[in-house]
Amino acid sequence: xxxxxxxAIVLLASLAFSSCSSxxxxxxxxxxxxxxKTYQLKRDINGVYSLDINVEDNISIGKVKNSTNNxxxxxxxxxxxxxxxxxxxxxxxxxxxxxxxxxxxxxxxxKTPSISVKDDNIRYNKxxxxxxxxxxxxxKNEEGSYDLEFRVMDNIGVDFVQDSExxxxxxxxxxxxxxxxxxxxxxxxxxxxxxxxxIHFVNHFSxxxxxxxxxxxxxxxxxxxxxxx
Numbered sequence: 001x002x003x004x005x006x007x008a009i010v011l012l013a014s015l016a017f018s019s020c021s022s023x024x025x026x027x028x029x030x031x032x033x034x035x036x037k038t039y040q041l042k043r044d045i046n047g048v049y050s051l052d053i054n055v056e057d058n059i060s061i062g063k064v065k066n067s068t069n070n071x072x073x074x075x076x077x078x079x080x081x082x083x084x085x086x087x088x089x090x091x092x093x094x095x096x097x098x099x100x101x102x103x104x105x106x107x108x109x110x111k112t113p114s115i116s117v118k119d120d121n122i123r124y125n126k127x128x129x130x131x132x133x134x135x136x137x138x139x140k141n142e143e144g145s146y147d148l149e150f151r152v153m154d155n156i157g158v159d160f161v162q163d164s165e166x167x168x169x170x171x172x173x174x175x176x177x178x179x180x181x182x183x184x185x186x187x188x189x190x191x192x193x194x195x196x197x198x199i200h201f202v203n204h205f206s207x208x209x210x211x212x213x214x215x216x217x218x219x220x221x222x223x224x225x226x227x228x229x
Contacts, residue, residue: 034111038139052088062074074105099119111227130205132205134183152173158179173204196223200220200221
């Protein structure tokens with residue numbers, strides 16, 4: 001009888017240990033993980049957009065064009081086979097008129113980071129001769145900050161402003177401002193938790209003044225890290 005009780009106790013302990021091990025193995029803290037490291041969205045001098053995604057080891061990327069919400073979805077999941085850690089997307093990006101959006105969907109991760117852009121002539125058309133911004137890129141870093149690099153036309157003044165009411169970062173491009181002789185600029189932005197990171201290029205074309213009503217804003221970049229806003 002004592003031997004039977006001892007066996008029963010061992011079985012119960014084994015089940016309890018197995019249950020704990022299973023809980024630890026599949027705990028949300030361990031499986032809820034963003035699978036990509038960084039990304040870079042770029043518009044080149046011809047107005048062509050491209051996207052580079054740098055992912056963790058053994059992560060596969062499936063691209064889906066979601067016509068319901070006009071979004072490029074990148075589904076990231078674990079893979080047993082060795083796959084490329086960096087993926088480039090250019091001509092296969094999907095645009096809706098002057099807008100497009102990219103979502104990053106990682107398995108077992110409850111946040112869906114995204115980046116949205118509003119721009120003119122977004123469908124691979126060369127920008128007009130009056131374009132003030134030549135090219136730009138926005139890069140998400142592993143620590144969570146974002147690097148913006150851009151190049152403007154000659155003799156274009158650049159002024160960085162943060163709107164205290166809307167918390168929008170405005171980059172004013174103005175031929176009426178005194179240029180410091182630079183064509184290339186860079187800024188690092190820290191995104192506030194539970195708020196969108198918004199960057200607007202504000203174009204003050206020749207013959208207008210900075211105080212003109214509603215100067216064109218293009219491109220407009222909106223970054224969402226998937227928090228409940």
